[in-house]
Amino acid sequence: MAHEMILVETQGRVGVITLNRPQALNALCDQLMTELGDALRTFDADPAVGAIVITGSQKAFAAGADIKEMKDRAYPGVYFDDFIGKRWETVLTIQKPVIAAVAGFALGGGCELAMMCDLILAADNAKFGQPEINLGIIPGAGGTQRLVRSIGKSKAMEMILTGRMMDAQEAERANLVCRIVPVADLVAEAVKMGEKIASLSAPSVAMAKEAVNVAYETTLREGVRFERRLFLSLFSTEDQKEGMAAFAEKRKPSFTNR
Ligand code: HXC
Numbered sequence: 001m002a003h004e005m006i007l008v009e010t011q012g013r014v015g016v017i018t019l020n021r022p023q024a025l026n027a028l029c030d031q032l033m034t035e036l037g038d039a040l041r042t043f044d045a046d047p048a049v050g051a052i053v054i055t056g057s058q059k060a061f062a063a064g065a066d067i068k069e070m071k072d073r074a075y076p077g078v079y080f081d082d083f084i085g086k087r088w089e090t091v092l093t094i095q096k097p098v099i100a101a102v103a104g105f106a107l108g109g110g111c112e113l114a115m116m117c118d119l120i121l122a123a124d125n126a127k128f129g130q131p132e133i134n135l136g137i138i139p140g141a142g143g144t145q146r147l148v149r150s151i152g153k154s155k156a157m158e159m160i161l162t163g164r165m166m167d168a169q170e171a172e173r174a175n176l177v178c179r180i181v182p183v184a185d186l187v188a189e190a191v192k193m194g195e196k197i198a199s200l201s202a203p204s205v206a207m208a209k210e211a212v213n214v215a216y217e218t219t220l221r222e223g224v225r226f227e228r229r230l231f232l233s234l235f236s237t238e239d240q241k242e243g244m245a246a247f248a249e250k251r252k253p254s255f256t257n258r
Pocket residue numbers: 023024025027028063064065066067068069084105107108109110131132135138139140141
C-alpha cells in the first residue's frame with residue numbers, strides 16, 4: 001500500500017512510523033488511520049523488526065481526530081461505517097512493543113492514540129489534552145478510560161471536563177509518560193529504546209508486553225495467574241536456556257527468538 005500521510009522506515013531493527021500531515025497538525029483522518037494500521041501490521045509481520053516507534057512532527061504528534069472530516073457525520077452512519085472501530089484499534093493488536101514518541105500537541109484522538117501504544121516517551125515540548133468537551137463531544141477512542149487508569153480520577157476528570165492541557169513535566173509527574181527528553185533527541189532516544197528491546201528475546205518481549213497490558217483489563221488475582229502461565233511457558237524456549245546459561249558463564253547471551 002502506498003502511503004501519503006505517513007513516512008515509514010526502519011532504523012536498525014526498529015520500525016519508525018512518522019505521521020506526516022503537517023498542514024493539519026497530523027489530524028487523524030480515515031486515510032491516515034488506515035495507512036497507520038497497514039504500516040503497523042507490516043512491521044509486526046517482519047521478523048527483522050523488534051520494536052515500533054510512532055512519532056509525529058516537532059509541532060504535533062497529532063492534534064486529534066480530523067474535526068473537518070467528522071463535523072457533518074451523523075448517527076447511525078458513524079455506528080455502521082466503523083468510524084472508530086478496527087481502524088483505531090489496530091495498534092492494540094500488535095504483538096511487538098509500540099513506543100509513542102510525542103513532541104508538541106497530543107490532543108483528543110492524538111492523546112488516545114499515544115495511550116493505546118505500550119508507552120509514551122515525551123519531548124520537553126509535549127502537550128497532552130482531551131479537549132473534546134469544547135466541541136460538544138467526549139473522548140471516543142478510550143480517553144475517558146485509559147487516562148483515568150494512567151493518571152487517576154481527579155486529574156483525568158479535570159482534563160476531560162475542562163479541556164485543560166498538560167505539559168510534559170506535569171505528564172511525567174502524573175506517570176502518563178515514562179520519561180522526558182529534549183525535543184531534538186526524541187526520535188533517536190525512542191529508537192535507542194527500541195533497539196534495546198529488539199536485542200532481547202522476542203518471545204519474552206511479546207509476553208512481557210502482553211502481561212503488562214493485561215493489568216489494565218483484569219483483576220489482580222487473574223492478572224497474576226495470567227502472568228504465571230506466560231512466565232512458566234517461557235521455560236520451553238531456547239532463549240531461556242541461553243539467557244540463564246550466559247549469566248552463569250559470565251558472557252553475553254545470543255538470543256535466537258526460539
Ligand atoms: C482538523 C485540524 C485539527 C483537527 C488542527 N487542524 N487540528 N484540522 N482536525 N483536529 C488544522 C487547523 O484547522 C489548521 O488548518 C491547521 O491544522 C493548523 O492549526 P491551527 O489551529 O492554525 O494551529 P495553532 O494555532 O498552532 O493551534 C494548534 C491547536 C489547534 C491548539 C492544536 O489547532 C486546535 O485546537 N486543534 C484542535 C484540537 C482538538 O480539538 N482536538 C480534538 C479533536 S476531536 P488551516 O486549514 O486553517 O490552516 C477528537 C475526537 C477523537 O480527537 C475521538 C475518537 C476518534
